[in-house]
Amino acid sequence: MKIAVFVGSIRTGRHGRTIGQWALDQLQARGDGHTYELIDLAEQDLDQLTAATPPIMAAGNYDEPKTIAWSETIKAYDGYIFVTPEYNASMPGTMKNAFDLLKVEWEGKPVGFLSYGGGGGVRAVNHWRDVVNNVGMQPLEAQASLAFDDHFVDFQFAPNDTTAELLEAVAVELVKVGEKISVNA
Numbered sequence: 001m002k003i004a005v006f007v008g009s010i011r012t013g014r015h016g017r018t019i020g021q022w023a024l025d026q027l028q029a030r031g032d033g034h035t036y037e038l039i040d041l042a043e044q045d046l047d048q049l050t051a052a053t054p055p056i057m058a059a060g061n062y063d064e065p066k067t068i069a070w071s072e073t074i075k076a077y078d079g080y081i082f083v084t085p086e087y088n089a090s091m092p093g094t095m096k097n098a099f100d101l102l103k104v105e106w107e108g109k110p111v112g113f114l115s116y117g118g119g120g121g122v123r124a125v126n127h128w129r130d131v132v133n134n135v136g137m138q139p140l141e142a143q144a145s146l147a148f149d150d151h152f153v154d155f156q157f158a159p160n161d162t163t164a165e166l167l168e169a170v171a172v173e174l175v176k177v178g179e180k181i182s183v184n185a
C-alpha cells in the first residue's frame, strides 16, 4: 500500500511540518513493506474551490489544471494520515479547501488522524470525521491527539514514548483496514 502523511497547515512557523516529518520517519521505520510519503499542503499549488461543477458531480474530471494535478497526487494513495491542527475548534480552512476540491480520489479509502492543539485537536478531528464520512472514506477508530501539555516542551514538539504509541495504534489500524480493502477490491 501507498500511504500519504498529509500535512494540512501552511502558516509561517507552523508545527505541522515538524509533526508530519516525525510521523513519516516513525512510519517508515516500521519496515512493514508499505510505502509512506509526505504531502505538505504548503508545497501544493492549489486554488480556492471556484469550479462551476461541484467535485461530487465531476466524477474525477476537472477543468482546472491545478485541480487535475492535485487529483493525480491524491489518487495515487491507498490511505492517508491527516496531520491536522485545531483552528477555532475545527480544521484549518486551507486544509478543508484542499479536501473539498476532490471527491472520488478520497472515496472508500481509510484515513487516520494525527491532531494537535491545546486540547489535542480533538474538536478538529470530530469535524473531520463528519467531513470524510461524507465522501465515503473510512475513518479509523484509533486517533493520535497530541495535547501541547503532553507532547510539547516550551512550545516545541517533543515526542515521547506515548506519542509514538498513539501514532503506532493509528498505523496498525490503517494497515489492517487498508489491506482488507485491497483484498476485497
Ligand SMILES: Cc1cc2nc3c(=O)[nH]c(=O)nc-3n(C[C@H](O)[C@H](O)[C@H](O)COP(=O)(O)O)c2cc1C
Pocket: 009, 010, 011, 013, 014, 015, 016, 017, 085, 086, 087, 088, 089, 090, 116, 117, 118, 119, 120, 121
Ligand atoms: C487561527 C487559529 C485558531 C486556533 N484555534 C485553536 C483552537 O480552537 N483550539 C486549540 O487548541 N488551538 C487553537 N489554535 C492553536 C493551534 O492549535 C496551534 O497554534 C497549532 O500549532 C497550529 O498548528 P500549526 O502550527 O501547524 O499551524 C489556533 C491557532 C490559530 C492559528
